[in-house]
Amino acid sequence: MSWVAIFRMGLVQMALGAIVVLTTSTLNRVMVVELQLAAMVPGLMVALHYAVQLTRPRMGFGSDSGGHRTPWIVGGMAVLALGGFGAAVGTAWATTAPTAGLLLAAGSFVLVGLGVSATGTSVLALLATRVPPERRAGAATLVWVMMIVGLAGSAGLSGHFLDPYSPQRLVQVSGVVSALALALAVAAIAGVERSAARVTAPSQDRPPFRAALAEVWREPDARRFTVFVLVSMLAYSAQDLILEPFAGIRFGFSPGESTQLSGLQHGGTLAGMLLAAMAGRRVAGVSLGSLRHWILGGCLASALALGGLVAGAVVGPGWPLRANVFLLGVANGAFSIAAIGSMMALAGQGRESREGTRMGLWGAAQAVGFAVGGVAGTAASDLARWALGSQVAAYGLVFAVEAVLFIAAAVLALRIAMPRPVAATAPRPEPTARASPRAGGTA
Numbered sequence: 001m002s003w004v005a006i007f008r009m010g011l012v013q014m015a016l017g018a019i020v021v022l023t024t025s026t027l028n029r030v031m032v033v034e035l036q037l038a039a040m041v042p043g044l045m046v047a048l049h050y051a052v053q054l055t056r057p058r059m060g061f062g063s064d065s066g067g068h069r070t071p072w073i074v075g076g077m078a079v080l081a082l083g084g085f086g087a088a089v090g091t092a093w094a095t096t097a098p099t100a101g102l103l104l105a106a107g108s109f110v111l112v113g114l115g116v117s118a119t120g121t122s123v124l125a126l127l128a129t130r131v132p133p134e135r136r137a138g139a140a141t142l143v144w145v146m147m148i149v150g151l152a153g154s155a156g157l158s159g160h161f162l163d164p165y166s167p168q169r170l171v172q173v174s175g176v177v178s179a180l181a182l183a184l185a186v187a188a189i190a191g192v193e194r195s196a197a198r199v200t201a202p203s204q205d206r207p208p209f210r211a212a213l214a215e216v217w218r219e220p221d222a223r224r225f226t227v228f229v230l231v232s233m234l235a236y237s238a239q240d241l242i243l244e245p246f247a248g249i250r251f252g253f254s255p256g257e258s259t260q261l262s263g264l265q266h267g268g269t270l271a272g273m274l275l276a277a278m279a280g281r282r283v284a285g286v287s288l289g290s291l292r293h294w295i296l297g298g299c300l301a302s303a304l305a306l307g308g309l310v311a312g313a314v315v316g317p318g319w320p321l322r323a324n325v326f327l328l329g330v331a332n333g334a335f336s337i338a339a340i341g342s343m344m345a346l347a348g349q350g351r352e353s354r355e356g357t358r359m360g361l362w363g364a365a366q367a368v369g370f371a372v373g374g375v376a377g378t379a380a381s382d383l384a385r386w387a388l389g390s391q392v393a394a395y396g397l398v399f400a401v402e403a404v405l406f407i408a409a410a411v412l413a414l415r416i417a418m419p420r421p422v423a424a425t426a427p428r429p430e431p432t433a434r435a436s437p438r439a440g441g442t443a
Helices: 003-034 040-066 070-093 098-130 133-162 167-189 209-217 220-237 243-251 255-276 291-315 321-347 355-388 391-414 433-438
Strands: none
Touching: 003 040, 003 070, 003 098, 003 133, 003 167, 040 070, 040 098, 040 209, 040 355, 070 098, 070 167, 098 133, 098 321, 098 355, 133 167, 133 255, 133 291, 133 321, 209 220, 209 355, 220 291, 220 321, 220 355, 220 391, 243 255, 243 291, 243 321, 243 391, 255 291, 255 321, 291 321, 291 391, 321 355, 355 391
C-alpha cells in the first residue's frame, strides 16, 4: 500500500473521529449542563458504546469471510453517522420529553458502537494486510494523528457553530458533521482496496464465527497479545478522569489550568506518536529500535512518569507537574503507536483470512480496557479515599497501581513473538524481505 493510500485510510479515521467526539464529548456536556442530568447518565451511554464494541471480532470475521473490507468500512460509517445524528436528536428531544429522548439517545449510542466496530476493525485489518513491515509504524502514526485531527477539528468547529446553544442548533450541527464525515469516508476509501497489490481472498471453508474465534484464541501470540492490550489499556485509561481533579486538589489548579494541563498531555501524546514512527528505521547506519523496543520503552517510561505523579502527590506544589504530565503523554503516545504497529504485524500471523478476526479480538480488548479503566480509576480513588481518609493519597495510590500495570504490560510484551517476514513464503522474493532484521514489528 502506497503512502497516498495510507493517507486516504487516515481520512476515514479522521471522519470517524469527527463523529465520535460529538457523541462522547459534546453530548456529554449538554446532558450534564443544559439538561442538568446526573453525570452518570452520559457516562453510562459512553460505557454502552464501548460495551457494544465487543462485537468487533464478529465484524472482523465478516470482513474476512467476504474477502473485501470496503463494504464493511462504508457500511460502518453509515451506521456511525446515523447513530451520531440520532444521539443528537435524542438529546435535543430530551429537553421536552426526557424519557423518549434518552431512550433514543441510548439506542443511538449502540449504533455508534456498532459503526466504530465495523469501520475501525476493517480499516486496521486492511492496513495489516496491505502495509509492508517497514512502513507499519509510520502508517499507524499517520492514521492515528489524522484521527486526532478529526477529533480536535470537529470539536473546535462544532463548538463554534453551537453557540448560542439551542436544541435545534445541536441537531443541525450534528447532521452536517455526520453527513460530511460520511461523504469524506466514502470518497477516501473508494478504489483503495482494488488498487492495492494484495487482494484478500475470501475464506474458502467459511467456518462458523465461534469456531473461527476459538481458532484464533488457540494461537499463543494472539492470546498473549489480547491480554497485553487489555492490561495496557487499563493502565492507559485509568488516569483519564482523575488527573485534572488531582491537579486541582493537590496543586491548586483552576479549571482553566487543569484543562490546559490535559491539553499539554495530549500534545505530549502526539509528540510520542511522531517519535514512535521512527521504529524499524535506521539513521546514519544506527537502528532506531523495533516496535518491540518502543512498546517496552513506552510502557516503562509511562510507569516512570506515573511514579512521578505519586511523588507529586507527596511533594505537592513544588513538583514540576506540567513537565511530568507532558512526559507521561510522550510515553503513552510512543507505546500506543508501537502497539498498533505490532497489532498490524501480528494480524497476519497464523491462519490466513483471519486478520479481521484477530483485529476484532484486540479491538474488543481495547474497548473493555477503556471502559473498565475509566470507571475503575474513579471507583478506586473513591474507595481509597474512604480507606485512607485522604483524597490526595487516594489519587497517588491509583497512579501507583497504574504504574504497576504498565510494568506488567511490558513483561507481557516480552512473551509475544513478533513476526519476521520470510521471503520463502512468497511466490517470489519481495524487495523488502532482505531488510527484515530492521523492519518494524521485529525484535
